Amino acid sequence: MELRVRSRRAPxxxxxxxxxxxxxxxxxxxxxxxxxxxxxxSPLTPDxxxxxxxxxxxxxxxxxxxxxxxxxxxxxxxxxxxxxxLTVLAVMYTLYFARDFLxxxxxxxxxxxLFSPVVRALTRIRIPAPVxxxxxxxxxxxxxxxxxxxxxxxxxxxxxxxxxTLAAAEAKLGKLVRxxxxxxxxxxQVAHAxxxxxxxxxxxxxxxxxxxxxxxxARAFGxxxxxxxxxxxxxxxxxxxxxxxxxxxxxxxxxxxxLGEKRKAVQIARQTExxxxxxLLTAAAVNIGEGVVxxxxxxxxxxxxxxxxxxxxxxxxxxxxxxxLALVVILAVAAxxxxxxxxxxxxxxxxxxxxNLIQGNFVSPxxxxxxxxxxxxxxxxxxxxxxxxxxxxxxxxxxxxxATFKIFCDHIESLASVGEFLGQRDDDEHRAVxxxx
Numbered sequence: 001m002e003l004r005v006r007s008r009r010a011p012x013x014x015x016x017x018x019x020x021x022x023x024x025x026x027x028x029x030x031x032x033x034x035x036x037x038x039x040x041x042s043p044l045t046p047d048x049x050x051x052x053x054x055x056x057x058x059x060x061x062x063x064x065x066x067x068x069x070x071x072x073x074x075x076x077x078x079x080x081x082x083x084x085x086l087t088v089l090a091v092m093y094t095l096y097f098a099r100d101f102l103x104x105x106x107x108x109x110x111x112x113x114l115f116s117p118v119v120r121a122l123t124r125i126r127i128p129a130p131v132x133x134x135x136x137x138x139x140x141x142x143x144x145x146x147x148x149x150x151x152x153x154x155x156x157x158x159x160x161x162x163x164x165t166l167a168a169a170e171a172k173l174g175k176l177v178r179x180x181x182x183x184x185x186x187x188x189q190v191a192h193a194x195x196x197x198x199x200x201x202x203x204x205x206x207x208x209x210x211x212x213x214x215x216x217x218a219r220a221f222g223x224x225x226x227x228x229x230x231x232x233x234x235x236x237x238x239x240x241x242x243x244x245x246x247x248x249x250x251x252x253x254x255x256x257x258x259l260g261e262k263r264k265a266v267q268i269a270r271q272t273e274x275x276x277x278x279x280l281l282t283a284a285a286v287n288i289g290e291g292v293v294x295x296x297x298x299x300x301x302x303x304x305x306x307x308x309x310x311x312x313x314x315x316x317x318x319x320x321x322x323x324x325l326a327l328v329v330i331l332a333v334a335a336x337x338x339x340x341x342x343x344x345x346x347x348x349x350x351x352x353x354x355x356n357l358i359q360g361n362f363v364s365p366x367x368x369x370x371x372x373x374x375x376x377x378x379x380x381x382x383x384x385x386x387x388x389x390x391x392x393x394x395x396x397x398x399x400x401x402x403a404t405f406k407i408f409c410d411h412i413e414s415l416a417s418v419g420e421f422l423g424q425r426d427d428d429e430h431r432a433v434x435x436x437x
Contacts, residue, residue: 095389103393104230108237110400113276114284119242133242137235144231147311154305158334169336268411275407280400282367287317290359297351303338313352317359319395320379322387324356365424373424374402 095102115136122132158165249269253262295310303309309331316323328349335348365373382402386394402422409419 092389099390099393103390103397104233104237106397106401107234107393108241110280110397110404111234111238112241113273113404114280115238115242116245116273117277119245123245129245130243133239136242137239140235140238151308151311154308158305158308165333165337169333272408272411275411276404279368279403279407283318283364283400283403286359286364286367287314289363290314290317290355293355294352297355298348301335301344301348301351303335303348317356318399320383320399322383322395324353327356328353374399374406375422375424378402378422 118136119129119132122135123129127135249266252265252269256262256265291310291312291314294313295306298306298309312330313327316327319326331349331352332346335345336342339345379399379402383395383398386398386401388394390397406419406422409415409422
């Protein structure tokens with residue numbers, strides 16, 4: 001048996017050892033050395049830069065202190081930042097996956113802020129809180145029932161004639177979109193020709209599997225059933241919140257240690273509740289008023305079912321930007337299907353857009369004031385976030401949630417800076433910017 005070993009012995013010579021092992025004792029083994037000349041292409045040749053230097057660039061340069069780096073990583077601030085990031089991610093995941101459970105609770109809490117002053121006013125005239133809460137729930141049910149009954153016929157008629165309405169609107173706009181239709185038809189013909197050529201060259205056409213989802217009626221029934229269940233859940237929870245009255249505030253006061261903190265908690269709770277209730281009541285009144293004005297304008301333009309359009313405006317105005325855009329499209333389609341003159345039809349969405357601009361730039365700032373107004377950038381970011389998390393329900397409650405959070409921050413000293421950031425620019429800030437410019 002012969003074993004060949006290669007080892008590094010000198011920078012210019014490599015020796016190969018031939019070790020011959022016979023079936024004899026180790027002292028009788030013969031060793032024979034054969035020199036092999038080293039080459040420049042050998043992987044064993046070292047690659048050394050003779051000009052390299054290990055001295056620092058500047059002798060006065062500070063040496064790295066690994067102990068300070070380790071202490072910074074292990075500091076309380078670093079751990080706090082890591083925990084904050086993890087907490088934010090955990091909250092976002094919880095909001096997304098628990099949306100079916102949280103959405104009715106959030107709606108009920110916002111409505112409790114709106115109607116709790118009403119229940120408290122009823123208690124001043126010797127009506128118990130549970131009875132007052134029941135009266136509020138009955139009034140809400142009456143308004144919802146009467147509105148649904150009054151508008152059900154109009155909604156059913158528009159839903160039944162939706163295909164004809166879209167066809168008529170498309171025919172009216174045919175002259176405007178005809179170049180786009182020609183380009184689309186050309187692209188479809190090219191794609192069809194390419195698919196036909198590929199099918200003819202490949203032999204038999206492969207079978208196509210079409211997966212059919214639930215029908216429109218089944219989806220509408222399922223959505224209606226879930227909506228009714230959610231509304232009942234909101235109303236039941238709202239009743240218990242209104243009937244409880246100041247129960248949670250009393251519990252909070254009971255666990256606080258001293259009298260000063262108890263008075264401060266009561267003051268903050270009352271001011272926050274009053275501000276939130278004022279905002280929600282004012283916003284609802286503004287939206288309803290705009291709906292009434294739009295209904296009157298639709299009646300003047302001879303649009304069918306003016307109350308339906310007024311109700312849609314009052315509902316969609318709770319969604320900033322997107323609600324107005326959706327209403328412009330809906331009104332344009334309905335008007336094009338109703339009137340023969342395209343100019344007359346386009347006056348309908350233009351009228352709504354003018355009313356919406358007046359409401360958003362003059363009426364709402366005048367009634368809400370600077371304290372309850374929201375920064376447009378923060379408003380849009382909040383709307384996008386809640387639509388992403390909760391979908392359409394999130395779009396309706398995005399503005400009330402953001403306004404509630406701002407009001408809450410305004411009444412907490414440690415969070416006042418956050419509330420200031422969410423608010424509008426006041427006159428002093430505007431003057432300061434002008435002077436700096």
